[in-house]
Amino acid sequence: MTGPLKSTPRATEATPMPRTTSAQTRFPQAPRPERGAGTGRHLSFGQPHLPWWAGWLVAAVSAAAAALLSLTLGWNIAGGAVVAVVLFAIALPTWSVLVESSRAAKDRLVTTLVWAAFAIALVPLVSLMYTVLANGLGVINGQFLTYSMRNVIGQGGGIYHAIIGTVLITLAATLISVPVGLLSAIYLVEYGVRNRTARTITFLVDVMTGIPSIVAGLFAYALFALFFGQGVRMGFGGAVALSLLMIPIVVRSCEEMLKLVPGDLREASYALGVPKWRTIVKVVLPTALPGIITGVTLAIARVIGETAPLLVIAGSTDSVNTNLFAERMMTLPVFIYYSFTQPGVPAQFGQDRAWGAALVLIVIVMALNLVARAIGRTFSPKTAR
Amino acid sequence: MAKSIDVSDLNIYYGDFLAVEGVTMTIPSRSVTALIGPSGCGKSTFLRSLNRMHEVIPGARVEGKIVIDGQDLYGSEVDPVEVRRQIGMVFQRPNPFPTMSIYDNVLAGSRLNSKRLPKDRADEIVERSLTSANLWVEVKDRLNKPGQGLSGGQQQRLCIARAIAVEPQVLLMDEPCSALDPISTSAIEDLIHELKSDYTIVIVTHNMQQAARVSEDTAFFNLAGAGKPGNLVEMNPTRKIFSNPEEKATEAYISGRFG
Ligand SMILES: Nc1ncnc2c1ncn2[C@@H]1O[C@H](COP(=O)(O)OP(=O)(O)O)[C@@H](O)[C@H]1O
Ligand SMILES: [Mg+2]
Numbered sequence: 116m117t118g119p120l121k122s123t124p125r126a127t128e129a130t131p132m133p134r135t136t137s138a139q140t141r142f143p144q145a146p147r148p149e150r151g152a153g154t155g156r157h158l159s160f161g162q163p164h165l166p167w168w169a170g171w172l173v174a175a176v177s178a179a180a181a182a183l184l185s186l187t188l189g190w191n192i193a194g195g196a197v198v199a200v201v202l203f204a205i206a207l208p209t210w211s212v213l214v215e216s217s218r219a220a221k222d223r224l225v226t227t228l229v230w231a232a233f234a235i236a237l238v239p240l241v242s243l244m245y246t247v248l249a250n251g252l253g254v255i256n257g258q259f260l261t262y263s264m265r266n267v268i269g270q271g272g273g274i275y276h277a278i279i280g281t282v283l284i285t286l287a288a289t290l291i292s293v294p295v296g297l298l299s300a301i302y303l304v305e306y307g308v309r310n311r312t313a314r315t316i317t318f319l320v321d322v323m324t325g326i327p328s329i330v331a332g333l334f335a336y337a338l339f340a341l342f343f344g345q346g347v348r349m350g351f352g353g354a355v356a357l358s359l360l361m362i363p364i365v366v367r368s369c370e371e372m373l374k375l376v377p378g379d380l381r382e383a384s385y386a387l388g389v390p391k392w393r394t395i396v397k398v399v400l401p402t403a404l405p406g407i408i409t410g411v412t413l414a415i416a417r418v419i420g421e422t423a424p425l426l427v428i429a430g431s432t433d434s435v436n437t438n439l440f441a442e443r444m445m446t447l448p449v450f451i452y453y454s455f456t457q458p459g460v461p462a463q464f465g466q467d468r469a470w471g472a473a474l475v476l477i478v479i480v481m482a483l484n485l486v487a488r489a490i491g492r493t494f495s496p497k498t499a500r
Numbered sequence: 501m502a503k504s505i506d507v508s509d510l511n512i513y514y515g516d517f518l519a520v521e522g523v524t525m526t527i528p529s530r531s532v533t534a535l536i537g538p539s540g541c542g543k544s545t546f547l548r549s550l551n552r553m554h555e556v557i558p559g560a561r562v563e564g565k566i567v568i569d570g571q572d573l574y575g576s577e578v579d580p581v582e583v584r585r586q587i588g589m590v591f592q593r594p595n596p597f598p599t600m601s602i603y604d605n606v607l608a609g610s611r612l613n614s615k616r617l618p619k620d621r622a623d624e625i626v627e628r629s630l631t632s633a634n635l636w637v638e639v640k641d642r643l644n645k646p647g648q649g650l651s652g653g654q655q656q657r658l659c660i661a662r663a664i665a666v667e668p669q670v671l672l673m674d675e676p677c678s679a680l681d682p683i684s685t686s687a688i689e690d691l692i693h694e695l696k697s698d699y700t701i702v703i704v705t706h707n708m709q710q711a712a713r714v715s716e717d718t719a720f721f722n723l724a725g726a727g728k729p730g731n732l733v734e735m736n737p738t739r740k741i742f743s744n745p746e747e748k749a750t751e752a753y754i755s756g757r758f759g
Contacts, residue, residue, distance in 0.1 A: 308558050309558065377595070379591065379593060379595040380595055380597060380598070381556075382553065382556065382591065382595070383591065383595045383596075383597070383608075383659070383662075384597075384608070384612055385553060385556055385584060386551065386553060386584055386588065386589035386591075386663070387584065387585070387588070387608055387609040387612065387662070387663070387666060388581055388582065388583075388584040388585025388586075388609065388613070388666065389581070389609070389612040389613055390581050393612055393613060393614070394612070397611075397612045398597060398599075398612065401599040402597075402598060402599055
């Protein structure tokens with residue numbers, strides 16, 4: 116009984132509506148035909164349109180023309196691609212302005228430019244990924260990931276010691292930077308609004324952002340040399356140097372994320388008789404959590420490839436060292452640097468290992484990003500719509 | 501449980517800017533008091549000073565006395581957090597917590613304060629609060645869904661349920677219906693009628709009919725001109741305010757011959 120009854124109004128509503136509404140929203144000021152005045156003036160909203168394959172046709176023609184041109188003139192593929200894009204960006208809007216309108220032509224021109232810019236931005240990324248994959252993929256195997264370079268000359272060996280070092284040092288740097296950075300951001304956003312201390316901190320954080328990484332390494336070295344004497348090498352020193360680079364990034368991103376939490380929510384919490392610190396811990400931080408996690412991950416990705424400070428303070432070694440507080444510790448960037456600049460004889464094995472380590476480093480950073488996205492999604496505000 | 505509020509010579513500042521000047525009034529218990537007046541005359545400011553939410557804004561401060569149950573709200577030994585626990589507030593825009601389910605939103609007052617509640621007690625509070633807020637029937641099958649998935653009117657009733665779940669003595673409402681459709685508005689007005697037997701309610705509204713419908717007393721605020729402080733022009737039983745107000749300005753405002 117209820118089924119057909121229910122469906123009738125919906126059906127009558129659905130059929131004629133879309134056309135009228137879309138026409139009205141697209142032309143809100145369109146003159147309505149008046150009663151009595153309709154003496155033959157025909158209203159037309161339609162416009163001539165290029166066929167859907169117009170873009171493909173122009174693309175094919177410009178590509179062919181560019182290919183011909185670069186073959187006869189002996190250009191390489193990059194030159195040909197540039198010519199093809201330029202031809203396309205001229206031809207399609209010209210055709211469009213002849214058939215369609217000047218507005219449609221501008222739209223096509225700008226669309227072409229935006230896509231071209233996107234492609235240009237993609238070129239270095241794709242090229243880099245290709246080079247690293249091509250050079251590094253062949254090196255990676257079980258031994259490469261689970262062996263250190265201890266007593267290895269020539270072929271064989273692996274980067275286990277460097278992976279361990281990078282993971283430990285970055286983890287320690289994160290453990291230092293996140294509390295410091297997050298608490299500073301909380302102070303700046305929740306407590307220090309417009310006061311002098313907050314402005315000073317913001318200024319110092321900006322200055323810190325600009326510290327060259329080698330200077331951070333030298334600072335950590337000088338600091339630890341005070342306690343442990345000249346020539347100190349220690350993984351923890353590397354973590355301190357990296358956290359110097361990480362803290363300003365963490366402060367900045369956490370600050371932005373905390374500012375995005377609506378003041379309404381804080382007031383709602385206060386109005387329930389919740390003290391400020393609980394409001395921050397239970398309302399503001401959970402709401403901002405996905406953004407904070409993303410910010411921290413980006414900060415990690417930014418410092419995990421740092422080489423200079425680790426060269427200075429963490430040093431270089433061929434063996435596994437899991438103690439952050441004593442002795443030299445190898446890290447992936449430093450491993451890459453030494454394998455590439457001092458590959459030994461014959462040079463090929465060392466350089467291959469450098470590419471393999473580079474690939475592993477990139478994979479680690481990507482994995483971090485994916486993990487952060489997953490965490491961010493699980494914790495993000497539960498909006499149904 | 502409900503208490504009346506005595507306000508005397510209240511001046512409210514934002515930094516150096518005097519926003520509301522010299523308010524003296526008595527808000528009776530177990531009844532609804534409406535605050536009306538043109539925009540910017542300080543209704544929200546006054547309302548927020550009643551539960552010490554005003555001072556949340558940096559530089560904001562209050563002079564004068566607000567006495568509830570023999571205690572000065574602004575006395576030096578008074579803890580503003582405790583005041584807000586006793587005097588609840590509903591805001592103009594519905595603001596449920598986005599990280600919480602409907603269930604947890606209702607319990608936010610105790611959840612955020614880390615009070616442990618046995619499960620059956622928590623269930624009981626949720627059902628009672630949502631029922632008083634006229635929302636129980638609509639949401640009882642999706643209590644674990646996010647509160648932000650509700651419609652605007654439902655969200656506002658959820659916020660009311662959240663405010664009454666902590667059993668405050670006084671409920672302050674700042675234009676609670678201004679973002680809502682007529683049906684949700686009427687649901688909330690019904691709710692106010694039911695709540696006034698237990699709570700002292702103060703409601704800011706721009707809608708004269710609403711003030712006339714829901715309130716026992718009405719206070720008319722006005723301001724002498726732009727940049728001047730707002731002040732209380734007249735407070736009287738709603739029936740009197742809307743039939744023969746004492747002040748010319750009140751009559752002008754109510755009859756729409758204003759500005
Ligand atoms: N956060 C604030 N900082 C400074 N001045 C404010 C703030 N909020 C409101 N005011 C000022 O206080 C006066 C009263 O505002 P408000 O209480 O919001 O009026 P109403 O609610 O009656 O429309 C206005 O002049 C307004 O500009
Ligand atoms: Mg207001």
